[in-house]
């Protein structure tokens with residue numbers, strides 16, 4: 001058989017070009033998970049901080065990147081991380097006992113998956129009630145500059161990730177138990193209890209009876225009382241880097257465990273771009 005050097009070189013070049021064009025950039029993050037104390041309500045309570053902060057650090061990738069997230073569990077319990085709304089290989093989905101075993105105390109776990117989409121997402125612990133005590137963070141997937149859907153004036157303006165959440169001084173396991181018991185305690189705290197007298201006065205005696213029969217609480221959405229509502233882990237936050245007339249894109253995720261949020265802008269209408 002005659003070996004054609006020219007042909008081999010041609011194939012080799014073609015191979016190298018192909019490999020190079022699909023070569024993906026690996027973007028690495030290191031996350032150290034530790035117990036901490038917080039005082040969101042004034043009282044010191046146990047929480048979980050990642051790299052010393054609540055929420056967890058914002059992870060930013062560009063479509064086409066490979067995400068490589070190293071998780072170091074310094075807790076005395078197992079943990080896991082779930083990438084909310086991401087298309088990824090199932091073993092990377094972060095659901096303990098389903099797609100992986102819990103990340104054991106004092107061990108390291110690496111999540112590695114290609115980023116095949118763009119958009120505003122978030123990530124959180126999928127173990128126990130760890131999400132409720134600090135394990136949530138923004139996950140920003142940027143469009144590639146050569147994306148045919150890239151919008152000038154929207155995709156290239158300053159972006160601020162915002163993750164909304166709530167804080168309760170109760171152990172979240174206790175909140176869970178109270179929801180199962182259909183306790184009125186949160187309604188009492190929020191002043192949203194209903195009485196038969198009020199129902200009759202408003203002509204809703206029948207509705208009240210039906211709801212009692214269904215064991216339905218008066219407030220069935222956002223039915224947990226919280227001691228604080230947080231924006232990027234703070235009760236208040238200023239974006240003093242912007243001047244009047246500047247355009248800013250807010251990438252908002254609701255990391256709350258049970259709250260719906262209503263957003264308003266004092267300067268007029270907000271344009272929803274995604």
Ligand SMILES: [Cu+2]
Pocket residue numbers: 082083084085124
């Ligand atoms: Cu989720």
